[in-house]
Amino acid sequence: MSTLDGRKRVVISNVRPQVEEGRFAARRAIGESVTFSADIIADGHDGVAASVIFRHDSSPLWQDLPMTHAGNDHWQARWVPDREGMYEYRFTGWIDHFTTWKKGLVKKFDANQDISVELRIGIEILKEAAELAASDYQLAFPRWIAALEHTADPEEAIDLALSDALQEAMSKIRYTDRISVFDVTFRLEVERKKAGYSTWYELFPRSASESPGSHGTFRDVIRLLPKVAKMGFDTLYFPPIHPIGELNRKGKNNSLVPALSDPGSPWAIGNRFGGHKAVHPELGTLDDFAELVAGARELGMEVAMDIAYQCAPDHPYVKEHPQWFKWRPDGTVQYAENPPKKYEDILPFDFETLDWQNLWQELKSVIDFWIEHGVNVFRIDNPHTKAFPFWEWMIGEVRKANPQVIFLAEAFTRPRVMERLAKIGFNQSYTYFTWRNSKWELEQYLYELTKTDQQYYFRPNFWPNTPDILPHHLVEGGENAHITRFILAATLSSNYGLYGPVYEYGINKPHPGKEEYTDNEKYEIKHWDWVRYSRTREIITRVNRIRKTYPALQSTWNIEFNETNNDQVISYIKTAPNGGDSLIIAVNLDYYHTQGAHIKVPVHLLGIGYDQAYVVRDMLSGEKYKWHGEYNYVQMNPFEMPAHILKVERLN
């Protein structure tokens, strides 16, 4: 009983943000708002007050953010972080005797009862507060106390009791012996803006040559940089650029019998020229790569690197660190399998090795190596096949020294595994968007991502295609499907990416029976025509420009779906932070026919009256429409433009 403090009557629970009760940090990018919330109660009928206290890792000072009651004992406080790094935060609450007293005083005064005893109680409250008040209030309190003691006019006393000045002074008092503090100190990781808003373009450097048939180089990619930048991308992502294994190399279409000229899969990493810290000789040198990184930066783009922690059989690690692999009794190393799939050209690491500490250090040193070479964005290949404790340690260590580094998890696996990877540190994650097509699926999935606790740790990056995935609807729906799926990705999620140039040209021939491209660029060198007109590219360029102009499209959490009376038409509003322009978006999900619908405009979010006229301007077509109140009609022809991105312009 001696260790309890029985006088702390306020109880705090159900706090947000939290990720597994503080085991992991919640995450927000600079400029994205955080709403702290908690259920806060006390016994009896006394008033309660609460605040969140927080501090940046680098500061010993806790800041105090007052919470307000949002109904049903739920309290909230909103805050917009403006500084990168790790924050700590705690929830505190206490009995607010001052407010309780004011309420009773006013009630009695209004009922014409004698308030002289009440005033004496108030004087006691102020005297206790005076002892705790900061120095800038040390003159004010004696003055207020004297006034209450000497006034003969009850109305004057009430005026003083209800004054803003006194309220402000009292709101700063903390009765430290009676404040309840929630027992967990939580962490919030504030990342740079790019973690929350990024636009990715994936290409194979080896296909970048101007001459068909020859192996592209980093210098070829430098030549293409202005074209990618012009489309509006800010992140240029390459499959692995390391030496490609020669042992068990795969041929075209994943064949086990490669031709001599076959270049192999870039994900089969390592040969006699080196491993994860080397570049494939035919792509160029480390110096060429440095020039490419610099060239991209000049055009406002960053290079993102693909890190696949796995080895070709001739990777130097296999000889140098045999203990990092699982050896079979027949003297071979176990290659990667996901029965019935076999990856004979890839050896996984054995994360149960007794030498795991050295393995972890070496894998981390790969990231450190590329950070030194100017790379700050890493797309991690198949993270779900490597031990979770490794990621948690590695990402934590890297970001402690280099908080600007962003990790994207390329995991397309079970929900609980996807979630775990996000919790343990990945800043962005691939998602199931690739297979969510119907209105119901999209609404339900976005609800899960943005309205449940996932919003605190899982940051989606929407990809309509990847070199591994050519979804059926892109095969069936052709160019229209490519455009529609792109617009959905780019407006539903502030982070999205495309694998091109196949995407712009709608190349969509599937490998029979599979959800994959045939003649896949993973196993062969391609040649792309970067000049030919593409409707898809034109729309990509236009939408990326709108994303840059409107902050409403630079966050993922600010989405609300609008009712429509046609299941082929999905509509949502992206509300603008801090009073900017909100955008109403409508997309025709039917790739083949014009569809129309009445959509229910959330006029309450726009400050528009239910019977008011206003104008919406389509950022895609430039056209203006006169709308009125809640229900308004839209119609979209997928052969022209399958979507509206509407900005509301109020009439004066």
Add this chain to the structure above:
Amino acid sequence: MSTLDGRKRVVISNVRPQVEEGRFAARRAIGESVTFSADIIADGHDGVAASVIFRHDSSPLWQDLPMTHAGNDHWQARWVPDREGMYEYRFTGWIDHFTTWKKGLVKKFDANQDISVELRIGIEILKEAAELAASDYQLAFPRWIAALEHTADPEEAIDLALSDALQEAMSKIRYTDRISVFDVTFRLEVERKKAGYSTWYELFPRSASESPGSHGTFRDVIRLLPKVAKMGFDTLYFPPIHPIGELNRKGKNNSLVPALSDPGSPWAIGNRFGGHKAVHPELGTLDDFAELVAGARELGMEVAMDIAYQCAPDHPYVKEHPQWFKWRPDGTVQYAENPPKKYEDILPFDFETLDWQNLWQELKSVIDFWIEHGVNVFRIDNPHTKAFPFWEWMIGEVRKANPQVIFLAEAFTRPRVMERLAKIGFNQSYTYFTWRNSKWELEQYLYELTKTDQQYYFRPNFWPNTPDILPHHLVEGGENAHITRFILAATLSSNYGLYGPVYEYGINKPHPGKEEYTDNEKYEIKHWDWVRYSRTREIITRVNRIRKTYPALQSTWNIEFNETNNDQVISYIKTAPNGGDSLIIAVNLDYYHTQGAHIKVPVHLLGIGYDQAYVVRDMLSGEKYKWHGEYNYVQMNPFEMPAHILKVERLN
């Protein structure tokens, strides 16, 4: 990094039962099943295994309960506690190399591939297991290993690999260096059966006299015991039995000006004859009370006591411990207020007193005193107006020494406050049932109570009325409403209670403008005729007998609602534990008219085919109905019997 164990690849999260992440114990009564569950994953494609380990407080030995995969990475294990007291439990998981190996072995064998290398891997797995195996397997492992080493017949090897004996032996192996253990040790409090199944009857002893006008005594109550027992109640609960304050005593109908003869409210506790450890002289002596407790016990009933931690102005505490009260500057003690309500006859304790430790000890000693006098069930008056830390400490201490003690929280307040009281130790709680009338309200409320995390800590006790609450529907609906609301309480919740004899006789005259009885027994002595026939009493008796016969009605968690095509007809099934009889219940919510409906029988829960005929027997009327498949018709006349309680009898 040295403190991490990188080889523990299994990750556990989302565990149940849990109450605020282990801050509070989950709760189950003896015989009620517990389903432990968790999300359990690992990287890659290896198989996973998991178990819950638990131990009783009194035992150093942990028991191991294997979990099974229930889909989508969710794992479960069911357990039925049979011993009272506090348990600890933990969640553990590990990579199951043996099962992973078996799967690969069989796949290769089925594909006619060579399995000799696989067999050698299996031998290695068995050799490691042999070192960890318990002594009863020390002969078996060498035999299995030798068999695998020497067999020339792959089929024989497969048979051994897949044998039950080997599986059983391997399932007991724990690779302690690679087991992940969830970082919180949880607690489960197992209470005696009565915590989960109890039937309460509330009466005022002072109204128990045979002669109208005279003050009833404990001896009068002894005379009534057989009548209460015959109705089927097992808990006889009295309002406070302590000396009633004489200062500021309230008169009839809560009047501030009592007549000399007015007995006052039993909740205004304490006068010159004593306080919370004394009995009101007119009721009798402590010896009389002991006889009453013994007499009830002989009839299978327990006496429940009302504990109201508050004082009349003439309670001895006020003089002996003035520091436990809040004194106003005018030298008076602050009486209880809930503006605009005033309770001039009641002084609350000040839980912010600096002498809180002595206050807590004294309040606990009240409970200890009555436990010594044979009381093991306490209904706590208005717990939400006393500090939460006090309850947590007090109930914990009392139940540590006396685990048989049951506390019922009489809190009708905000949801978060009700929940907190349950978390911090109350075994049962009053609920909002009293105001939940429509089918939608009842279904939604029961969902909240039985399907959300509330089921782990909040155990409802349904009361259709109390001396404080005469709900409008009992006024409007008369006898039919009394019967219907009783049947709902007694079949929706395994714990319920009534305030009688007003209930049996349908006395329902409200205080004008209030949801309260007029001429309330709280302020005056009544005289009840215990002989006159009452339809309500007859049905109470019948339903209580059914509750005693069928374990399906002795748990609250086993409810599933059945669809009906009439909003006036609610229907649910109470599934039986361990293969007993499940009961289908249908209730007409319309107090005035006969209502019928097709109800959708959950035949899958009953093992009945969708096209099968069967018989249901109504436990209320004794009638039999022949039913068929899912949809069957019921019809109930509220002037006869507003409900069916149906037992399914299969045809042979």
